[in-house]
Amino acid sequence: MSATIEFVIDGKEIQGQPGQTILEAAQQAGVYIPRLCYMKGLVPHGSCRVCTVLVNGRPQSACTQPVAPGMVVENNTEKVTALRRNIVEMLFVEGNHFCMFCEKSGNCELQALAYRLGIAAPKYPYLFPTRDIDMSHPDVFIDRNRCILCGRCVRASRDVDGKHVFDFVGRGPHKRVAVNAEVRLADTNLDVRDKAAEACPVGAIMKKRVGYAVPIGQRLYDHKPIGSEIENGKK
Amino acid sequence: MSDNLATVVRDICRKYGRERGRLMDIVRAVQEKFGCVSGPAMDLIAKEVGVRRVQVASVVTFYAFLSEQPKGQVVIRLCNDIIDQMAGAPDVARAFEEELGISFGQTTPDGKFSLEYAACIGMCDQAPAALVNDVPVTELSTDAARRIVRDLRKHMDPSRLVHRLGDGNNAHELVHAMVMNNIHLRGPVIFTPANRGEAIRKALAMTPAEVIRAVKTSRLRGRGGAGFPTGMKWEFTRAAPGDRKYIVCNADEGEPGTFKDRVLLTELPDRVFAGMTIAGYAVGAAEGILYLRAEYAYLQRFLEDLLDKRRAENLLGQNICGKAGFNFDIRIQMGAGAYVCGEETALLSSAEGSRGDPKNRPPFPAQKGYLDCPTVVNNVETLACVTKILEAGPATFSEHGSPGSTGTKLLSISGDCKVPGVFEVPFGIKLSEVLKLAGGEDAIAVQVGGASGQMIAREEFGRTICFDDLATGGSVMIFGPERNVLEVADKFMEFFVEESCGYCTPCRVGNVLLKERLERVIAGQGEPADLEYLQDLGQTIKTMSRCGLGQTSANPVLTTLKNFRATYNALVKKRTDGLQPAFDLGAAVGEAETIIGRKSEHAHA
Numbered sequence: 001m002s003a004t005i006e007f008v009i010d011g012k013e014i015q016g017q018p019g020q021t022i023l024e025a026a027q028q029a030g031v032y033i034p035r036l037c038y039m040k041g042l043v044p045h046g047s048c049r050v051c052t053v054l055v056n057g058r059p060q061s062a063c064t065q066p067v068a069p070g071m072v073v074e075n076n077t078e079k080v081t082a083l084r085r086n087i088v089e090m091l092f093v094e095g096n097h098f099c100m101f102c103e104k105s106g107n108c109e110l111q112a113l114a115y116r117l118g119i120a121a122p123k124y125p126y127l128f129p130t131r132d133i134d135m136s137h138p139d140v141f142i143d144r145n146r147c148i149l150c151g152r153c154v155r156a157s158r159d160v161d162g163k164h165v166f167d168f169v170g171r172g173p174h175k176r177v178a179v180n181a182e183v184r185l186a187d188t189n190l191d192v193r194d195k196a197a198e199a200c201p202v203g204a205i206m207k208k209r210v211g212y213a214v215p216i217g218q219r220l221y222d223h224k225p226i227g228s229e230i231e232n233g234k235k
Numbered sequence: 236m237s238d239n240l241a242t243v244v245r246d247i248c249r250k251y252g253r254e255r256g257r258l259m260d261i262v263r264a265v266q267e268k269f270g271c272v273s274g275p276a277m278d279l280i281a282k283e284v285g286v287r288r289v290q291v292a293s294v295v296t297f298y299a300f301l302s303e304q305p306k307g308q309v310v311i312r313l314c315n316d317i318i319d320q321m322a323g324a325p326d327v328a329r330a331f332e333e334e335l336g337i338s339f340g341q342t343t344p345d346g347k348f349s350l351e352y353a354a355c356i357g358m359c360d361q362a363p364a365a366l367v368n369d370v371p372v373t374e375l376s377t378d379a380a381r382r383i384v385r386d387l388r389k390h391m392d393p394s395r396l397v398h399r400l401g402d403g404n405n406a407h408e409l410v411h412a413m414v415m416n417n418i419h420l421r422g423p424v425i426f427t428p429a430n431r432g433e434a435i436r437k438a439l440a441m442t443p444a445e446v447i448r449a450v451k452t453s454r455l456r457g458r459g460g461a462g463f464p465t466g467m468k469w470e471f472t473r474a475a476p477g478d479r480k481y482i483v484c485n486a487d488e489g490e491p492g493t494f495k496d497r498v499l500l501t502e503l504p505d506r507v508f509a510g511m512t513i514a515g516y517a518v519g520a521a522e523g524i525l526y527l528r529a530e531y532a533y534l535q536r537f538l539e540d541l542l543d544k545r546r547a548e549n550l551l552g553q554n555i556c557g558k559a560g561f562n563f564d565i566r567i568q569m570g571a572g573a574y575v576c577g578e579e580t581a582l583l584s585s586a587e588g589s590r591g592d593p594k595n596r597p598p599f600p601a602q603k604g605y606l607d608c609p610t611v612v613n614n615v616e617t618l619a620c621v622t623k624i625l626e627a628g629p630a631t632f633s634e635h636g637s638p639g640s641t642g643t644k645l646l647s648i649s650g651d652c653k654v655p656g657v658f659e660v661p662f663g664i665k666l667s668e669v670l671k672l673a674g675g676e677d678a679i680a681v682q683v684g685g686a687s688g689q690m691i692a693r694e695e696f697g698r699t700i701c702f703d704d705l706a707t708g709g710s711v712m713i714f715g716p717e718r719n720v721l722e723v724a725d726k727f728m729e730f731f732v733e734e735s736c737g738y739c740t741p742c743r744v745g746n747v748l749l750k751e752r753l754e755r756v757i758a759g760q761g762e763p764a765d766l767e768y769l770q771d772l773g774q775t776i777k778t779m780s781r782c783g784l785g786q787t788s789a790n791p792v793l794t795t796l797k798n799f800r801a802t803y804n805a806l807v808k809k810r811t812d813g814l815q816p817a818f819d820l821g822a823a824v825g826e827a828e829t830i831i832g833r834k835s836e837h838a839h840a
């Protein structure tokens with residue numbers, strides 16, 4: 001066992017291991033740092049930016065930044081939370097998120113994070129993009145209206161399933177998730193048991209025919225805010 | 236036809252060793268041959284190189300010069316950045332459209348011509364400018380545009396559009412361009428007579444550690460924008476574990492208003508290649524890569540030829556200049572049209588054959604760069620300075636400039652001034668003196684550092700060009716009394732929206748939102764609260780973005796909000812009727828009025 005690395009998050013002493021990221025070390029100590037593109041078991045992406053913390057005053061993404069001795073991290077402060085709120089609002093207006101009609105509602109990390117951060121309605125104007133839906137696959141569908149470009153499906157398929165079914169195409173505001181075929185998900189070798197089929201934090205990649213297996217009211221974030229499982233030391 | 240596709244694609248892939256790392260070269264070659272990288276071509280490439288089709292698609296769809304859909308045999312890319320707009324690009328655009336009978340973004344039905352807009356192509360001192368395939372055409376007028384199309388219809392050969400040759404090496408047979416260098420001020424460091432091989436020989440007479448010490452003693456800082464001490468960067472790379480190390484010269488020069496690296500590569504490429512070689516010796520690298528932006532492809536043959544000459548003179552290759560065991564060679568990696576690829580980690584992604592996505596840091600390139608090997612990334616001008624430091628000694632270098640910013644700086648000056656072009660000035664020079672040099676004393680505003688830099692107002696023209704005050708990679712854009720600074724800012728926001736890589740949320744989404752609200756204010760539909768909105772949104776993009784692009788993309792708005800507050804204040808107003816300023820009641824009830832056949836009493840009260 002190598003020496004621990006001691007640092008501070010919002011005044012609390014944390015002990016991390018060499019090679020750990022700030023997010024992982026915090027999580028181990030029961031401190032929740034909001035995240036969307038991070039998923040345990042996948043290489044960190046650093047793209048959503050909601051995990052941004054101030055490290056000795058400088059913004060860094062907690063999911064990619066390694067722990068270092070003596071660093072002073074600002075996480076749950078009004079300043080940082082305000083910035084994160086803006087990022088989550090951007091994700092809402094960038095896509096078409098109609099939570100009341102979405103099967104993912106209650107299990108959705110984006111929605112849950114918005115509640116946790118206290119977002120009632122975004123202050124930014126909705127961009128109402130035209131995005132497509134791919135129902136071609138027998139067991140899994142893609143609704144790009146709800147994609148937040150977190151890359152979890154891309155990494156899960158590439159690194160865990162070893163298939164590389166998904167990747168990003170286009171640049172900037174035109175960026176989107178594409179599949180390894182001319183157009184249709186059905187023409188790829190995605191299997192419903194693949195990690196990629198359950199990696200999506202939102203309702204963009206969904207399994208068919210199980211949408212309401214768990215009724216609304218009994219879903220993951222229906223009673224406790226996202227992150228409370230970490231704060232209660234369950235994970 | 237499809238047999239032909241299969242054979243040609245296979246040959247291209249084989250030419251590049253079917254290496255995944257050469258995917259950029261492969262797709263560029265396929266694009267050049269067929270005018271697109273079609274779905275079937277992507278399938279073929281994927282199979283040859285051993286990747287998935289979607290990986291090829293992810294590369295092809297990233298770069299402006301690559302496309303899935305067929306492009307015309309000749310693609311005309313007109314720069315529509317602010318400087319060209321001021322110089323008459325909109326009229327030139329109309330002339331192209333009329334002559335070709337198509338709009339921008341379209342291809343003629345016969346498949347011969349495509350018309351596109353490009354971000355700054357590095358010809359701002361001779362705007363309006365365009366690229367016709369690889370061939371730059373400059374100082375365009377409506378007449379010139381029509382003549383270009385008529386001539387091309389006759390021969391379809393862009394190289395025959397060059398009727399007059401530019402100055403210096405632009406007239407070299409391997410360059411053969413109408414581009415002008417416009418060097419108006421030669422300083423004591425860069426634009427001085429060079430003796431090929433002298434700097435390398437002097438370096439090789441020292442130990443690598445001594446070379447690094449010389450660079451450190453000169454206090455040279457990076458000329459690409461960030462100003463990192465070059466000697467320190469080399470020391471980190473030298474110390475990083477690994478047998479293979481790389482030297483990368485950043486010739487992406489995409490910052491709007493910057494064109495001094497183009498002039499350096501045209502006039503003093505030996506200095507640049509020597510600098511790379513010296514860096515290779517100092518850090519223990521055997522390979523160098525010059526990452527050249529696609530817009531400068533017309534310089535490629537000239538530069539390749541020079542590399543051959545240097546190999547023949549043993550300034551590259553094995554046991555360079557007789558130094559046993561010192562081997563170093565350089566290859567040119569062409570870009571494909573993406574500003575973000577100037578960001579050093581995006582550049583490395585691109586050179587590795589991927590989308591130009593920036594990488595997560597740490598690790599930094601000095602630890603893990605190109606192909607995960609320790610890598611030095613330096614700007615063209617930085618490397619040219621290195622050569623001079625070795626030639627003349629660090630003390631001669633650091634006697635110029637200011638204490639925190641030694642040496643001279645190449646400025647690329649464009650916009651409303653009498654003599655736009657390249658000026659080598661000592662660091663520490665006042666902005667007002669720069670304006671005098673270029674004949675731009677009337678300026679009401681100067682954008683220093685390109686789109687990502689700062690808009691400076693008259694009251695601050697006494698500030699100085701240096702790392703500690705007005706830092707710039709070289710771009711100085713001058714705006715005269717008749718210009719509207721907010722429209723300039725809006726043009727820059729358009730640039731950032733287009734050029735964001737889209738990886739991270741604040742930059743991908745935030746810039747779109749920032750532009751929307753800025754335009755609302757410009758249109759006179761903003762209220763005072765919109766200025767706070769712009770400030771808060773801009774600050775969020777700056778703080779939360781992943782790479783330098785997003786961290787600076789809000790600057791056009793943030794620096795004009797700071798320095799031209801009165802202009803904003805004059806545009807915003809509080810409405811007294813309690814409605815939002817952007818809300819037009821008359822328009823909102825218009826349709827209902829038509830249906831019922833009478834005017835609303837309230838809307839027209």
Ligand SMILES: Cc1cc2nc3c(=O)[nH]c(=O)nc-3n(C[C@H](O)[C@H](O)[C@H](O)COP(=O)(O)O)c2cc1C
Pocket residue numbers: 456457458459460461462463465485486487488489490574575576577578579580612613614615617618782783784
């Ligand atoms: C969006 C963006 C674009 C950049 N473009 C360039 C460029 O075109 N040329 C360049 O030398 N540096 C550019 N840089 C800076 C590089 O990331 C890097 O700092 C530089 O190449 C290092 O070289 P230097 O230390 O010699 O300046 C850019 C940075 C960003 C964030």
Ligand code: SF4
Pocket residue numbers: 146147148149150151152153154177199200201202204205
């Ligand atoms: S589909 Fe889901 S997992 Fe994939 S990038 Fe979009 S939001 Fe992320």
Ligand code: SF4
Pocket residue numbers: 575593734735736737738739740742743780781782783784785786
């Ligand atoms: S700031 Fe983010 S989206 Fe913008 S270019 Fe950098 S990584 Fe890409």
Ligand code: FES
Pocket residue numbers: 034035036037038045046047048049050051052061062063064
């Ligand atoms: S969780 Fe760290 S950037 Fe998305």
Ligand code: FES
Pocket residue numbers: 314315316317318319354355356357358359362364491492493
């Ligand atoms: S060439 Fe058009 S702005 Fe630089």
